[in-house]
Amino acid sequence: MTDNILEMRSITKTFPGVKALSDVSLSVRRGEVHAICGENGAGKSTLMKVLSGVYPFGSYDGEIHFDGQLSKFSNISDSEHAGIAIIHQELALVPFLSIAENLFLGNERKGRGGLIDWNRANGEASRLLARVGLSENPTTPIGQLGVGKQQLVEIAKALSKDVKLLILDEPTAALNDTDSAHLLGLLRQLQAEGMTSIMISHKLNEIEEIADTTTIIRDGRTIETFAMAGEAVSQDRIIRGMVGRDLDSRFPDRTSNPGEEVLRVEHWTVRHPQQDRLVVDDAGFSVRAGEVIGIAGLMGAGRTELAMSVFGRSYGRYQGGQIFKRGEPIQARSVQEAIKHGIAYATEDRKKYGLNLIDDIKRNISAAALDKLASGGFVNAQEEIRVAEDSKKSMNIKAPTVMSLTGKLSGGNQQKVVLSKWIYSDPDVLILDEPTRGIDVGAKFEIYTIINRLVAAGKAVIVISSELPELLGICDRIYTLAFGRITGEVQVSEATQEGLMSLMTRDRTPVRAGAHSASDATGTGTTSTTTTPDDTQEHSA
Amino acid sequence: MSGTGDLLSKGPATPPTSPHTPKTGTANPLVAMTQNLRTSGIYIAFVLVVALFALLTDGLSLSPGNITNILLQYSYVLVLAIGMVIVIIAGHIDLSVGSVVALTGAVAAKVSISGGHPWWVGILAALGVGLLIGAWQGFWVAFVGIPAFIVTLAGMLLFRGLTYYVLDNVSLSPFPAQYTKVATGFINGIMGGYGYDAFTLLIGVLAVVGYAVSQVRTRVARVRYDQVVDAMPLFILRIVLIAVVVMALAWQLAHSRGLPVVLIILAVLILAYSVVTRSTVFGRQVYAIGGNLAAAQLSGVNVRRVNFWIFVNMGFLAAMAGVIFSSRSNGAQPGAGTSFELDAIAAAFIGGAAVTGGIGTVRGAMVGGLLVGVISNGMQLLGLEQYLQQVIKGLVLLLAVAFDVYNKRRAGGR
Incomplete structure (x- = not known):
């Protein structure tokens, strides 16, 4: 002793x-x-x-x-x-x-x-x-x-x-x-x-x-x-x-059935808000209805920067690039416009950027789509409660009532409130930035199940994650990002952690404006470079 | 823990099988009160303070004449506090409202007295200037991104200076008679009465009925959506209490000079702004901005637009206060409204607004303002020395916020 x-x-x-x-x-x-x-x-x-x-x-x-x-x-x-x-x-x-x-x-x-x-x-x-x-x-x-x-x-x-x-x-x-x-x-x-x-x-x-x-x-x-x-x-x-139970699998099963392309981003370039360097450089990706794509990258690769700048230019300074929604070019210069075009972004830092911690569950859930609850500028408070109760039930948010403050919830339940908020805004594309960070195994499984439910309903989901097993477990396709540039696009059936990691660490040279290094042509064989899937976009146009 | 409450009470864990059995909270008024000390504390304090001064002044403080006096004397602070609490909820502050009161009053005087225009042109001019001032400050806060503290500190100097300029450094008086009716007029004798004004009593009855109807409607709606409601005895008790207070106030007013015009203005503003803060998209966005600015932004709230209109609104209400104040003092003085901003800020904080933003209510700010009014008035009746009055008001503000902080910590738990 x-x-x-x-x-x-x-x-x-x-x-x-x-x-x-x-x-x-x-x-x-x-x-x-x-x-x-x-x-x-x-x-x-x-x-x-x-x-x-x-x-x-x-x-x-x-x-x-x-x-x-x-x-x-x-x-x-x-x-x-x-x-x-x-x-x-x-x-x-x-x-x-x-x-x-x-x-x-x-x-x-x-x-x-x-x-x-x-x-x-x-x-x-x-x-x-x-x-x-x-x-x-x-x-x-x-x-x-x-x-x-x-x-x-x-x-x-x-x-x-x-x-x-x-x-x-x-x-x-x-x-x-x-x-x-x-x-x-x-x-x-x-x-x-x-x-x-x-x-x-x-x-x-x-x-x-x-x-x-x-x-x-x-x-x-x-x-x-x-x-x-x-x-x-x-x-x-x-x-x-x-x-207290066996987890047969850490990821729920899903049959993948992607439909037509919903969102495509081309030549996306963003400058750091203060410094004179590019944080996202000529990036492009696309996602289809009913599809989960992953964005893998190391810390500082520009994952959050890419996602937030696409979401109404809420990060950095826009330098160039175009977003297409179902083949049509769209403008999303503010968060309001992005939401109007059916894009949702659930942040990686839910306490700082995702929730009003001193307000209750119901008001947090309605925050991104108050207009749906309002007529003539007046919010229907009772309807709001009903919406929140529905989310609480379907998302299994563990809280005494929907009037509980979100600041008192555990991380997993806070994340479910953030997801509820964006699901209620009824988007076509959900960008989930580190959706399972800091939450426990049981709640992670629930989040994965929610993602599966979303794609089954025809939504397109983009998941950013630091955990490669997680991306391999829930995605259909994975893009790798390194130093602000897309360095690869891999079907999940062909992807391995080692293969992804080598793509994520591929280009070590600092990125300058317009610099296209030629050295990134050699891959691990399972990759294709970042050209967009050109057939699909033409059909829907 | 009386019978009905226990019968109706159901734990939150067991959802009712039929929507006809409403889920109710506790029936014990004391328990209900302590459950939410943060919101009920101010009302308890208010009742205690009123009782204390009634006792100390042998009931003089509750005399018809004195109640009328308090309402007239603090009406402009209450109007300012309505705008101020919204500014504070959004996480800002406005230090300029005292100067805006002076400037708008000066403009009204310049138009109505020097210009010889009718009284209502003076009022419209004052309100227009208030809106312009609000737009000016809103522009700097919302679109340039300068902290409101700085913008309104500058405004405090700026608008005071402009007041001196407009008035040429001298007082202007008197206003046309109709103009002074805004703050000192009464509606009396419309329906007659023997020693009391029947109209005032009728308005009191209407207010009580309106309150009861809206409460019942809310309750019915909540039950329909399967929400927890107050136990029936508590629900009735609350309506009865409000009815008693309102009718007692109406009774006292009816025995004095009747219904003050400014009370009607104030009641309309309070009702309208309670609805705006509670039930409109704009109001909810104000709370969202104050609660977590970044989250509000990323939820699609047009933060700039909301901030801009918050200050336009503050300018408008400051102009209202300017009209009321100049009407009451029957003239415009260069030094009018000094330190009004502090009274309004104090009212909002005593009424439970959070220093960090995101929390506060119009109702709370009104009770906070009245609390300060009752205390000041009571101390004047008691003939306390000026220095003591200031010291006590300062301590009240400090204690109110300390109480709030204590409650938050207590509720914080883990």
Whole structure:
């Protein structure tokens, strides 16, 4: 027992009307990487908030023993003093401050007379950055770093505080594969130096790769804790524990039956809103009724930029290109025009761009199509409720009523509200940007089922995703995007993760205006370059 | 927890088998009140404050003459607060309304007094200038993208300066008699009455009946759409309470000088803007913009257009307030309306509007404005010193927002 750095015993935490945790126990051995798995709303975050003192001692039942002592944290700084650091999914860095300023925020390196000793601060910052494998100047503003590097700065910040237990909440959710691999490598390196980590993650392959022990939490209870080494622990085993049932398949079956072309984009070119570079360069794609196409690309490839600029030029500066709807050229210069032409875009960041979190479910669902509910400018509030109730039922949104605030829903249910909103606007083309990011396995399956229902009803769906297995599981065709350019188009029957990845990393030269490098002719054999399917468009014209 | 409520109550988990058994909430008024402290808190506070001053002044504060006085004295702040709460819901602020009140009043005076035009031409001129000012500020906020704080801070100086220019730095008075009727006129004696005005009472009765009918219609519609409604005893209790308050007010007014014209203007504005904020596409888009600007934009809300009209509307209502104020003071002064913007902003926040936007109601702002009015009036009746009155008003604003923040945190839970 003595080698356990953390013992949480019979933790029970109740909110008015809800038992968030009941009798949860967690033992973490010194020096291990301990993974915590569970569906969204299972109680993982609540457990970590109990541990870090966000919910102070006395507001929960049970005992926490940390480093051999009974802990009674009454706030976060208590737990930080004891040596517990949490790195949240949403990073808590100030974008306009430098790396060093962020590292020592609230913990400033003071010199004589209480003034900040910047030389000392920057020097220490450099050493910390080296420890996490970052070769950045400590005076660089955080905002100039990518998400992956910011994540590393967060870890460096934790290290600066002499941390004994590092808790990472979904550390790789926003990272691409390279950055994820780097992060996992860093965790392993810190482990070799004696650090203990707790990692909350939905990415089962990463857990399989790095965790020594896994604890599964479901419905506020500990389901099981098992060692990852020794016996063969498969991802299916973890999934089974999380959802409490076998998932025969992670993707629902669908018979693909594409109809005529609904949307085609040609020579689409977009400039960065501030900087003088192209984020989308001469991109083109098409999608048919009843078809799901995927857009695969690494972080920074311009996937969201492409989608948002097509959706009423809501990103960047339009430089050129044409959109065709059923063969006819259309103008979509504003979001209103795009919606009028039957295009819908469900954002990758539902909290920031998708939902009004302080408003209720029904008003969020009606937000994109209020005119359908209105006559003479007056909204029919009762009809609005009926529409929302219908969506709640058909989309299986788990909430007490449609008057519940969307800010209180879990990620999966928030995503269902976003989808409901766009489905109610009755579009012909739905662009879904990372539709399953940060939501649990069970809810993912439901989202896939909804996508299948949409294409069965003749809609065209475009899915942007960082997870290649997901694209391979639900799409008919996949376009690959690299550095703002479409580098390939693959039928899913011929696609492999390796093949897609090589297309996604194909053109490493920086893209300039009008630059067409000739080097991209060689492919993996399963690809065709980005010419549009020319027959179909002529028929419908 | 009385009988009927329990019989009618059904858990939300079990949907009713037939639409004829309405789902109802709790029948206990205290429980219902605490369930939504955020919205009911202001009403409780209002009742307590009214009771407190009635007690302290031996009922003087509730005398017919004084009630009439409060309504006349704070009517223009309430008109401003209607526009201000909409501005605040959208996440903006308007610091210029005090200066706009002065400028529009000055224009009306210039037209009606110096120009010798009829009183209604003066009013139309003032309203036209208000709309122009609103369009000017809306242009900078919506289409150029300058924060409203800056635009209206500039407007505060700009329109004050223009007031000085229009008035040549001197007061203009008096207005034609009809013009002053806007704020100081009464409708009295149309239908006669022995010591009281029957017409005022009739209007009171009509208001109560109208309220009851609209409540019943909403309830019927909600039941038809299978929504949770208040338990029947609570529903009746609420209508009766409103009826008592309205009739008591009408009774007191009828015993004083009758129905003030400005009260009719105010009632029409409140009704109209309650509907606008609650039930129109425009109103809903205002809430959407304030709640999450980016999400509203990506949902197809024409943010620029909505912002523009919010400020045009604010200009219009500020001009209304300008007319009412100049009518009440029977003249236009260069320094009129100073710090009115602060009263209007305070009313909106005390009435539950969120500092970050997205939350607020016209009704709340009206009660917030009246609360400040009752407190100021009560303190004047008590003869408190000027400094103390200011200190207390400041503390009320601070406490109201603190209460709101506390509630939000409490409701935030996890």
